[in-house]
Amino acid sequence: xxxxxxxxxxxxxxxxxxxxxxxxxIGPTLPKVDRLQIVSGNDRGLGRSLWVLRGVTSNMRYTxxxxxxxxxxxxxxxxRPQSSMAALIPIRKSEAWWxxxxxxxxxxFEEQSRHIGIGLEFLPAIARRLHHCRELGEPFxxxxxxxxAPEDAQRFEDLVGRLRSTPEWRFVDHEVDIRLSx
Amino acid sequence: xxxxxxxxxxxxxxxxxxxxxxxxxIGPTLPKVDRLQIVSGNDRGLGRSLWVLRGVTSNMRYTxxxxxxxxxxxxxxxxRPQSSMAALIPIRKSEAWWxxxxxxxxxxFEEQSRHIGIGLEFLPAIARRLHHCRELGEPFxxxxxxxxAPEDAQRFEDLVGRLRSTPEWRFVDHEVDIRLSx
Numbered sequence: 001x002x003x004x005x006x007x008x009x010x011x012x013x014x015x016x017x018x019x020x021x022x023x024x025x026i027g028p029t030l031p032k033v034d035r036l037q038i039v040s041g042n043d044r045g046l047g048r049s050l051w052v053l054r055g056v057t058s059n060m061r062y063t064x065x066x067x068x069x070x071x072x073x074x075x076x077x078x079x080r081p082q083s084s085m086a087a088l089i090p091i092r093k094s095e096a097w098w099x100x101x102x103x104x105x106x107x108x109f110e111e112q113s114r115h116i117g118i119g120l121e122f123l124p125a126i127a128r129r130l131h132h133c134r135e136l137g138e139p140f141x142x143x144x145x146x147x148x149a150p151e152d153a154q155r156f157e158d159l160v161g162r163l164r165s166t167p168e169w170r171f172v173d174h175e176v177d178i179r180l181s182x
Numbered sequence: 183x184x185x186x187x188x189x190x191x192x193x194x195x196x197x198x199x200x201x202x203x204x205x206x207x208i209g210p211t212l213p214k215v216d217r218l219q220i221v222s223g224n225d226r227g228l229g230r231s232l233w234v235l236r237g238v239t240s241n242m243r244y245t246x247x248x249x250x251x252x253x254x255x256x257x258x259x260x261x262r263p264q265s266s267m268a269a270l271i272p273i274r275k276s277e278a279w280w281x282x283x284x285x286x287x288x289x290x291f292e293e294q295s296r297h298i299g300i301g302l303e304f305l306p307a308i309a310r311r312l313h314h315c316r317e318l319g320e321p322f323x324x325x326x327x328x329x330x331a332p333e334d335a336q337r338f339e340d341l342v343g344r345l346r347s348t349p350e351w352r353f354v355d356h357e358v359d360i361r362l363s364x
Contacts (some may be wrong), residue, residue: 004316004319006315006319018229034263043270056317058317059280059281059282059287060283060284061243061284062284063281063283063284064284064285065281065282065285065286067283068283098241100241100247101242101245101246101247101249101250102242102243102244102245102246102249102288103246103247103359104246105241105295106284132317134186134240135186135314135317136317136318137186137207147204147266177217
C-alpha cells in the first residue's frame with residue numbers, strides 16, 4: 001500500500017481532463033467547469049478554480065484478506081494510455097450510516113450489497129481510486145476516481161447502475177457524477 | 183454519535199490542564215510544556231504554543247453492535263467534576279498495520295488483544311475519547327484523551343500496562359504519554 005496521499009480535484013479552466021458533464025444524482029450538484037486538474041499533496045492548482053474537492057487515500061475499511069488478494073491480482077493502475085475516459089463521483093453518506101457499528105456496515109456493504117464483489121467483476125477494465133474526506137471536514141465523505149477506455153463506457157454505466165441499486169446506496173444522501181475525457 | 187469533531191491539543195503556557203510529565207514510550211518524545219489547552223474546531227489557541235496535535239472524532243472502526251451497546255451502557259462522558267486527572271496518549275502504528283486487511287486488523291485488535299474488552303473492564307472509571315489523525319497528515323495516527331479521578335490513578339496504570347502488553351501494541355511504532363491534572 002502506498003502512503004496516504006492527499007489529492008485535490010480542482011474544477012476550473014485548467015488541467016488535462018475535459019469535463020463532459022456534471023449530473024446531479026442525489027442532492028445539489030456542483031457548478032459546471034471546463035477542465036479538471038488533479039493535484040497531489042498540498043500543491044496549489046494552476047489558475048482560478050470554481051471548486052476544489054480534497055480527499056486522502058487510506059487503509060481498507062471493509063475489505064478482508066481474501067478479497068484484498070483478489071483485488072490486487074486483478075486490478076490495474078491509473079494512467080493507462082487507453083484510459084481516456086474518467087469519472088469523479090463524490091458521495092456523502094447519512095448520519096444513520098455512520099452510527100452503525102463496524103459489523104453492521106460491513107453487512108450492508110458486502111453481504112447485502114456485494115460492493116467489493118461487483119467491483120471485482122469490472123476489473124481490470126474499470127480502474128479506480130478511493131479518497132476519504134469525512135475526517136477532513138469536506139462536504140463529501142468519499143471521492144471515487146474511475147478510469148476506463150472508450151470501449152468500456154457501457155460497462156462503466158452498468159457498474160454505477162448496479163451499485164446505485166444496492167441497499168448500501170439507501171445510505172447515500174448526496175451524490176454528484178462528473179464525467180471526463182482527455 | 184456526535185458529528186465529527188476536530189480537536190486541537192495545544193501544548194504551551196495556557197489552558198486549564200497542568201502538564202505533570204511527558205514520557206517517551208516508543209520513539210521520540212514531545213517537548214515538555216507547562217499547560218495544555220483543548221480547542222475545538224478551527225479556533226486558535228490562546229497564547230504561544232510549543233506544539234499542536236490535531237485529531238477528529240469519527241465512526242467506529244472495529245467495534246461491533248453488541249460491543250457498542252455495552253460500551254454505551256457503561257461509559258460516562260468527559261468533564262466529570264471528580265475527573266481531575268487526565269492523560270493524552272498520541273500513538274502511530276506501523277505501515278505493516280495499515281497494510282493489513284480489515285479482518286486481520288480486527289483479529290489482532292479484539293480477538294487477540296481484547297482492546298475493547300479491556301477498556302470495558304475500566305468503565306465507567308476511565309473515560310476516554312479517541313481522535314483520528316492519520317488522514318490529516320499529522321505525525322501521529324491517534325490521540326486518545328483519558329479522564330479519571332485521583333482514586334482511580336492506579337487503575338489507569340493497569341489499563342495502559344495491559345494494553346501495551348497486547349499483540350496489537352507490536353504494531354505501535356511511536357507513542358508518547360502525557361499526564362495532566364487540574
